[in-house]
Amino acid sequence: MKQIKIFDTTLRDGEQSPGCSMNLKEKIEMAKQLERLNVDVIEAGFAASSPGDFLSVKTIAETLKNCTVASLSRALPADIDRAYEAVKGAVSPRIHTFIATSPIHMEYKLLMKPEQVLESAEAMVKHAKKYVSDVEFSAEDATRSEVDFLAKLFDRVIRAGATTINIPDTVGYVMPEEYFAFLTELREKCPALDTVDISVHCHNDLGLAVANSLSAVRAGVTQLECTINGIGERAGNASLEEIVMALKTRKDFYNADTRIVTQEIMRSSQLLSRITGVKVQPNKAIVGENAFAHEAGIHQDGVLKNKQTYEIMTPESIGIAAKNLVLGKHSGKHALHARIKELGYDVTEEELEAAFVKFKEIADKKKEVYDSDIEAIITKESVRVPKVYSLDRFTISSGNTITNTAAVRLRKEENLQEQIESGDGPLDAAFKGIEKIVGKNLHLDGLSIIANTEGKDALGDATVTIRDEENGKTAQGRGISTDVLEASLMAYINAVNKMIYEEKHESESM
């Protein structure tokens, strides 16, 4: 059975897509989850792109122990130096350098002749090789490049020391059969490819990223690049969960497998959604809410008689457990800690303390506390940023025949500040009040509220995305409460605190 390496780029290609930005704490939490998922390589960011990105790649490199940590870098000496500085503390560091190779990119974007691209790629791989043994080279827009040119280029960079050659479908253009033929031809024209890992990185512009990645496995590649929930530039990247479960479910066809702990898939998907506020569509393969739901009577009847009538993989295999009633209002901190550990999370003393306070609040209001409630609390607490502002109290008056007004009082250290505002709706009024208190000009880019569990006393899980009108920076915040208005206000304040944290951390890393 062939082992396929999984190279996860959620924190680089995924994070650079709109609405998916994460702060340092969130990236670390996500990286730790990717390590639990057992990916082979984590591309933690693009170190040279900003001081914040540099710091997150460096911190992740120094934190993780069981996987390779890569930084992307353009084929420029200064970028490669920066990438090395960021990954050098990793147990297994990788420098990933790339240059565009298609005629259109070389002529219009790089303003370089093909010969210059060849020379630059070779020189930059040699430069990276001075620092680390593990060097990946990517030919950006490879699928719109000339095959003979690529074969020549790959030959030179492999001789210069590249250990992985990535052949991306950068613009999501190629068709599965065409990719198979293209990769096969490249292997024939450049036999050195068979001495290194061959990788593909597929974008989803025509909805074919996963199909193309799987076709590449048939053509002999040994590494697949992908992201959780398929997030990424434009229509996204190939989705990790779909690739992994396709290989696992159809081992008979591909004769290939990965080292992924598939039971961690659902948790990884949900953690990413919680952090970014970007929800997964309900009918998304593998991790969508409906992926294992059988609605039609005829299907339900079949599944009751034999699950395999309509289920080609089990929900348990991706980590969907039965809804366990675990704790209640009389449970203590030890019981909560034990359950958090059973769920696979590591929390610090301080995080446990904060989670316990929240747990007690919720257990007081709610009869039954489920695993999903605990996960909602714990993922929120573990990516917590300092609470510069917190909600002290609020009153809202709303109705369809009166003006909606809100009085919101926030605490900042020992000081309390109250603001009364009116607005188009109760939340508009309350958000205006918060905006005035924190002295920012904010725009609400998005708000969603979901019920975390079933029933009238379900936790409302609110996510907001705000944008600072002055500098265009965005932040997502989350709040959970049995009261959806309170959850929304908490989410808004959480986003403000994240914005303040990010501003502080950016100015410190300058």
Ligand code: KIV
């Ligand atoms: O899509 C792409 O080609 C990339 C490369 C930098 C690998 O993201």
Ligand code: ZN
């Ligand atoms: Zn990409």
